[in-house]
Amino acid sequence: MDGSDADAAHETTGIGHDENMPRPEVPxxxxxxxxxxxxxxxxxxxxxxxxxxxxxxxxxxxxxxxxxxxxxxxxxxxxxxxxxxxxxxxRQQVLDRTVCCLNVIVDSVLERHRELPINHVRLDVELDQSLPPLYGDPELIAEAISCIVINAFEAMPTGGTIRVRTALKQAPSPVDGQTGGAFLNVSIRDDGKGIAPAVLDRIFDPYFTTRRTGRGTGLGLAAANGIVLQHRGWIEVESESGRGSIFNIWLPTGESEELRMKTDERNK
Missing domain, CATH: 1.10.287 (Helix Hairpins)
Structure with a gap:
């Protein structure tokens, strides 16, 4: 999915809340x-x-x-x-929600990808061991993370490092319907060519790609975005041509989601 633009400055895009680069919602x-x-x-x-x-x-x-x-x-x-x-x-998947550990999900995804036959790609992983629990569908969340990790691998055909981090952070700009505060964060950074600003706001569109045809289904990032949105989270992407990309997945903590669901139930 990575493109290149020699004159590009650092760009950031998010889903549904980027004021500088509004992204049209899928009908x-x-x-x-x-x-x-x-x-x-x-x-x-x-x-x-x-x-x-x-x-x-x-x-x-x-x-x-x-x-x-x-x-x-x-x-x-x-x-x-x-x-x-x-x-x-x-966003029509049936979510099999349960209290789960984000680090366990991330580690299981990376364990699968360590076996990929891709030369000269190194995984640099730091998982915050003090994270609160996550309330969601672990299989679908794993699928979303896997799609982004695969994208990172494919962005570096000649090799590089994929840096994966988990943390509990204050969200810089939560999506509509969220009240801010601390969110679970998964950061996936690659050393690829970066994404050209002209296409950065389209990377989550289904079947949109800057790579040659015949590689993948063209639905990986679109699926990842749909899964995260269905969990009331969002994905932000930072990219600078020639310096790679960072995908930040933001998810509400288990405590905040359980409180929200109880509040919604009382208001019915």
């Missing part, structure tokens, strides 16, 4: 359409996967046919991931 109609298509497509995938599984376990099926069915099942898994990201973008 509700588009999100509803994405959610509807995802639901219908998922139902079709379930049928394809179900019958492929049955055939693959049929003792009368030849080894060659079983190999072909394995390819079909692999393709359905990739399609299911695409459906999941469309649902995340549309």
């Amino acid at each position: 509700d109609m588009v999100r509803r359409m994405a959610a509807g298509i995802s639901h219908d497509f998922n139902n079709i995938l379930m049928v394809i996967k179900g019958y492929a599984d049955l055939l693959a376990n049929d003792p009368e099926v030849t080894d060659r046919t079983r190999d072909h069915l394995g390819i079909v099942l692999s393709a359905t898994e990739q399609a299911a991931q695409l459906v999941s990201r469309l649902m995340a973008f549309s």
Whole structure:
């Protein structure tokens, strides 16, 4: 997703609250359409996967046919991931909320990515061990963080360092509906080429990319943004051409979310 602009100054963009660079909101109609298509497509995938599984376990099926069915099942898994990201973008995911630890989520994501076959990329990780709990869906939050980490890897094809930090910080500019105060923060910084100011405010648009086609689904950052917004958080991006990018994920603490939900329940 990184671009370059030799004359670019330092730029920052956020979702829904950047006064200097307002970003148009995705119309509700588009999100509803994405959610509807995802639901219908998922139902079709379930049928394809179900019958492929049955055939693959049929003792009368030849080894060659079983190999072909394995390819079909692999393709359905990739399609299911695409459906999941469309649902995340549309903010229609069913959240399985629980009290969880942000550091555990981050560490599990990084453990998977340490095995990626990407040369000369180093992970520099510092996790604040005094963080309060998070109240959210750990699998979806992990997916959002993973999408941004993958973006950081891809921003450095010749190598570099990805710096990951967690902390409890005062949010500089909370989104609408938030009252400020302390938020959980995940910072992911890469040494890539940076993002050109002309496209910085579009990086969370679905299928927008400055990279050559054929790499990824084009929904990674859009899905990450949708997941974080659905958790009443937001993502800020700082980028300077030639000096990399910093993605800051802001999430409310578990205590603040439980208080908000109790207040909403009393007001019903």
